[in-house]
Amino acid sequence: MKFVHSSVRRAALCLALGAALSGNIAHAQSNITGIIFGQAEPGTTIVIRNAGTGFSRSVQVDANGRYRATSLPDGVYTVTQQRDGAQVAVRENVAVTIASGTDVSFTERSAMQELDRVEVRGTYIPVTDVSQTDTRSVFTADRLEKMTVGRSIESVALLAPGVVQADSRYPGGASFGGSSASENAFYINGYSVTNPLTNIGSTTLPFDAISQMQVITGGYGAEFGRATGGVVNIVTKRGGNEWEFGGLVSYTPSGLRATYKNIIYPDNGTPSDGLVHTKRDEVTVNSFSYGVSASGPLIKDRLFLYAGGEIVQQEQVGVLARPGNVANGLQTTDFDMPRWTAKLDWQISDDHLLEVTAVSDVEKRSVSYYGLTYDPGEDTYQYGSEKTGGYLYEEGGELYIGKYTGYLTDSLTLTALYGTQKLDDIADPVGYDPSQVYVSDTRSIANPIQRGAYQQLAFSDAYNETEGGRLDLEWDLGSHLLRFGYDRHDSESRQGQVTSGPGYSWRYESCGTGSGGTAIPGGGGALCPGGNGDYVSQYKFANGGTFSVKQWGYYIEDRWQITDNFLLSLGIRNENFENYNADNVVYVAQKDQWAPRLGLSWDVRGDSSLKLFANAGRYHLAMPNNVALRGAAGSLYTNEYFAFTGIDPVTGVPQGLTPLGDGPYSTNREYGQAPDPNSVAAKGLKSHFQDEVAIGFENTIGDKFTYGARYVYRRLQSAIDDMCDYRPAYNWAIANGYSEEGADNLGNALANCRLFNPGEANTFQLDDGTGTLVEVALSKEQLGFPELKRNYQGLDLFLERPFDGTWMARVDYTLSKNYGNAEGQLKSDIGQTDVSQTQDWDHPELMENANGYLPNDRRHYIKASGFYQITPEWRVSATASLASGRPKNCMGYYPDTPENEEFNALYAYGGPYYFYCNNQPTPRGSAGRLPWNKNLDVGVAYRPEFAGSRLEFGVDIFNVFNSQTEQNRIEYGENGGPGVPYNQAGRVVSYTLPRYARFSIRWDL
Structure with a gap:
């Protein structure tokens, strides 16, 4: 040249x-x-x-x-x-x-x-x-293919700046820019595959079917929304004019895996100090993966096919017992994950393209339990060969996407996309006999009766389903590129639990000798029998149904090339959400939510070597389907009490029944009916939304390096959670002339946990006890909660040496601060998975001292990755990370002081859920930090010359230095009351994985 x-x-x-x-x-x-x-x-x-x-x-x-x-x-x-x-x-x-x-x-x-x-x-x-x-x-x-990285979407996403691993109790979760793990969006070929039940995680696909994967950490334009964390966009491979075939076999042997750390009781001055809590040093994991692919032309230059599949098989064996406690025994888990992807591309002409994608993502998991005995003198276990229980799980299903692209003129482009997905969510207990009635016994007798292993079971026909599409029109007017679009995404989930067997269980109880004629505690007026006071209760439970969420939006955007060097992006999006209960009635709706988007790019030198950029926008997020499962579903839980004369020795079922009381009793007045949809949430409930601004630059150094920086600020402006406080509605009723009984009814209605916008005024519609809804408008002061706060600030710096045929490397450093009184839709402090229904805002006392560093705060994070082609045959690679630990808490009981006596007696949760320890305030994040997380992965690959570079042998070693760092810990500092130390305070919940090796053989034909 x-x-x-x-x-x-x-x-x-x-x-x-x-x-x-x-x-x-x-x-x-x-x-x-x-x-x-x-x-x-x-x-x-x-x-x-x-x-x-x-x-x-x-x-x-x-x-x-x-x-x-x-x-x-x-x-x-x-x-x-x-x-x-x-x-x-x-x-x-x-x-x-x-x-x-x-x-x-x-x-x-x-x-x-x-x-x-x-x-x-x-x-x-x-x-x-x-x-x-x-x-x-x-x-x-x-x-x-050249990097040392786990073969999962999450592993790749964690390489992006500003992304940190979420709490280990959210499998596959990641936090983008300080958000909770449920605030991200995932797409495959333009269709949303985010988990519709919880919003945590997504559908996946054969790893080698990924053509490109983008991880968006902020500032995206008006055509997409419904995420206040990050966006992961995946495009699958497609066929071309040459037939190509490939395959991969990988093996991760248990023999080369370092020993898992045992979880130990912490040194808290108790007899359990230093003892094993969970024995993990005998865990073994073997994993195999087999994959094949083929792509090529069905009709040259017109019709192309890509098809790829993989099967991942894993066997995990481990002792879950604690010393002296053999209830869990030995657990084996067998994973079988068959996945496949197929894509047809039809170039009808150069102006009209049609794509059809099919993806299958199924995980079959068999969990088996075996008994064992423990010898404390020898500190050894003897495993049993007889299975004591287990579950068969099958999760996942098929995804189908169709997309049309039409280049109508040189300046007008139309795209249309439609997709649908059905995911089973099956959990079958091993050895379950549906004719058997579950029987338990709480009496103080020598041989209490126990029949059946499962009192409640998940719906046998549970599933999650989505359907949606979008239409986009692009009009190129020279210096203006106008974009218009409409999109819709509907999801449906069938979830719930029901009493096993015939739909009821029996429980033997006793009022005690000489108690005849006294009231059974909590028995709804039923009286204890005479004699020894023994009675039996028939319990029925059912909760759940089929729920749905409908989301749609439209947008307009102008990408205006003001000059050769200045690009201005102006857009606005309108979001609409509707959440439906099991009766297909809307219980929450948010309409006409306007989300402006603004972006600027300045090509400073006019040669694409130095760019300054800025963006700002608002982003909204809907509640997933599991919110309806907890907050808007009908729940049946009744007890009916009987005296009995005998017990069947085989089934344990009572005989000779005589009713005690007036039939089934329930604290749930509706007896299984769903609550009035108008009472589930505050009137005019706003959605979860966030504002974001960012500014940065990217520059080049000669012909080899690129470096840059970005500052981003995110502020959560509104959230949805539930509150369960009796007092605001009761006080409002008294102030408005209600009787004690009427005020009590309204207070109890609010105490049943209603969705609201924390930290601001809310208007509720509450049942006054007669079935009539009363509008109760409560100010922020009357509710008593502090203002919602979640602020994230991050400075991302990077230096990259892109691949030039020999080597590439990239280093990222993020300095960030994630501060506030609420994580978002989740509560990682205790691993709570109830999206938008956390414990945080149940009553104001829980939010005292809640302001501080949030669970996803990682002050410093360094990431580095790269590979070097030593010769045409040999390549080495490495990925490293160094992250400061998450903040720690000491949570305890609400202070036991005279001024708190009424609250503790009537309203306080009887547990260590408050930011107090030893009757003293312990603000969020004030108990120090977990250790730094250090990790190094390395790999080497060999492509022998004799095979024409079509065969590759690889070895990757993950966590080379076997740095098993604690990821989270028990944050309760008390148990049993204020000032009573908890012997598990600070106990580790999970560690990072130990060192392991992965061997692989790849071929391309």
Whole structure:
């Protein structure tokens, strides 16, 4: 290549190619296609052709010397400039990544006249994507194959700056920019695959089916919403004009896995100090993975197929018993995870494309329990061979997506997408006999009666289902790129529990000798029998149903190229959410929620080497289906009391029954009916939403390095949780002239836990005891809660050396602060999974001293990754992280003082749920921090020359130094009352995984 002026070399090459291949942070819209743009001679034609599929587009260069081709499928392209049908210049190997822009400019300078053809083959000049304004990381299949990283969506997402691992009690969860693990959105080929029940985690797919994966950490445009954390966008591989076949076998042997740490009782001055709480040093894990793929043309240049599948099998064996406690015994868990992906791409013509994707993600899990005996003298266990129980789980199902892209004119592009997904959620107990009645015995007798292993079971037909689509229109007006769109996503979940067997269970109890004629405690007026006072209660329980959430929105956005160097993105989105109970009635609705979005990109030097950017926006989030399960579902729980004359010796069922009382009694007045949907939540309930602003820059150092910085500020403006406080409604009723009985009814109605917006005024509709709803408007002061607070500030710094055919490396450092009195939709302090219904806001006393560093606060986080191609045959790689620990708490009982006597007697939770210890305030996060989390993963790969580089042998070692760091711990400091130490205070809940090795063989044909 020959250059006349070094100042125009970046414009003369396909500068963004390296950015695409290296997966560096780009600033783009969050769709699943890419853009090629640039400058050229006005009046010429730009022809863009995908060499792999034959797809081609032609666009005209406008009078200002600009061109832009949008909505391009990911892939590698050849870009040609033509004048009057004759080729003027060409750029080859131009990579298009999802939601990113690639600058391919042709100039009229003398350099261009000598540069008729540029072939970019393995060379790179680092640049920034000046065409976009948000913040993301893009990981290509080529980069993922070369890196040492876990084969999961979460493992890759954690490589992005500002992303930290969520509490281990949320499997697969991650926190983006200080948010809780339920505030993220996941997409496969443009369709949302976020867990519809809890919003934690997502559908996955064969790892090698991923073509590109983008991790968006903030600032995305108006076309997407419904996330206040981050967005993970995955595009699957597609076929081309050449048939290709591949496969992978990997093995993680238990023999090379370091010993798991036992969980030990902490040193709290109790007899249990230093003893084993959970024995983990005998846990063994063996894992295999087998994958194959095929792709190619069914009709050359027109119809293409990609199909890939993998089976992951894992066996885990471990002792779960504590010394002297053999109830759990030996547990074995067998995982069988068959997954497959298939994609058809039909290029009907160069102007009309049709894509159909199918994904199957199923996890089958068999859990078995075996008895054992413990010898305290020898400190040994003897395992039994007879199975004592277990469960068979099957979770997951199929996903189908169809997408149409029409290039209606050079300036008008239409895309339409539709998808549907059905996921089973089955849990079958091993050895369950549905004809057997569960029987328990609370009497103080020598041989209490026990029949059956399961008192309650999950619905046998539980499932989660989604359906949705979107329509987008893009209109290129030269300096303005207008975008309009509408999208909808509906989800449905059937979840719940019911009493096992015939739908009821028996429990033997006793009032005691000589108690005849006295009231059975909690018996609803039933009287104790004579004699020895023994009686039996028949218990019925059912909770759940089929619930749904409907979400839709529309947007308009203008991407205005103010000058050659300034891009302004102006957008606004309207969000709408409806949550339905099991009777298909709306119990919460949020309509016409306006979310403005603003972004700015400044190409300072005009050569894509230095970019300043800023963005600001508002983002909304709906409640998932599990909120209805707890807060809007009908719950049946009744007890009916009987005297009895005998007990069946085989079944344990009582005989000779005589009723005690007037039939079934329940504290639930509706006897299984769903609560009035108007009473479930505060009137006019606002959704969970957040505001965000960010500013940053990216710059290049010579031809080898890129560096940059971003400052981001996030503020949670509104949240939804439940409150369960009797007092505000009672006091309101007394102040408004109600009788004691009427005020008590309203107070009890509010105490049943109603959804509300914490930290502000709320109006409730409460049952006055007669079935009539009374509107109770309560100010922030009357409710007594502090203002909601969750603020996140982060400074992300990075330095990257993109891949040049030999090596690449990237280092990120994040300095952040996550501060406030509520984590968001979850409560990691205690691992609570009740989304939007945490313990936090149940009554004001729980929020005293709650302001402080939140569970997802990691003050310092360093991430580094890279690989080096030593020779064409040998490659080494490494991934490392160093993170400061999460803040710790000491939670205890509400202070036992005279002024708190009434509250403790009538309203306080009888447990260590308050930010007090030893009757003293212990503000959130004030008990220190967990240790720093240090991790190093390394790998080596060998592609023998004799196999023509189509065969690769690999070894990866994870957590090389076996740094098993505690991830979380018990944060209760008291048990049994104020000032009573808890012998498990500070006990570790989980550690990071021990060192293990993964062997793999990959082949490409």
